[in-house]
Amino acid sequence: MRLSRSLAPVTIALALVLSLPYDAMPHTLAGDGKPPSPSPFGATCRAAVRGSHVVAYCHNPYADIDRVRLHVECTRWWDIDTDSAPVDAGPAMTVRLTGRCWEEVRTVWVSHQKVS
Template sequence: MRLSRSLAPVTVALALVLCLPSDAAPHARGSDGKPPAPDLFGAACRTSVRGSHVVAYCHNPYTGTDRVRLHIECARWWDIDTDSAPVDTAPAMTVRLAGRCWKEVRSVWISHQKRR
């Protein structure tokens, strides 16, 4: 039995699609075509610098615990930069972090770590 020339490419394409693994075909598992929802994580933090003093408030609106740290870089070369101890911010919790330089503050940032 010989396939016509117009039917042969269609047959080959269909055979290749049927041979694909089930996770390669996007609709093979009955998904609705939407990407999976992102895993929401991370406390929202606001920082305030007044002179040489730094205060940060971090609020965690998500269900996972976020371990936050305050990092302070001082402007003077002889002034010691500081990193706070890590603080676990549980769901629906607000924490206060504070630190200071002897003189001016150059930059401030918060680091986040997912607690397992």
């Protein structure tokens, strides 16, 4: 008799959990309990500034296409900052990006966009 009293709450709890909709139930992760890591992406870029000219080389070692753009910010307030046209760096491909200011270059960076 005692055994049935102790099983009654467990049975009721199990029935309630099994009657919940799928979205309300906690989900377990497969494998080691960690979410899957994102696939590697992004070209490695190196930029060189010589006077007012900028050259950047971007190499993409991954399978996904990386659309890269060179952004050049000039030092002088009257000098126009420039953004290069986007260039697709395919798998195992190296691309060259160029830009310039009229006088000094303040900062240079490359933006990346994943191509679907």
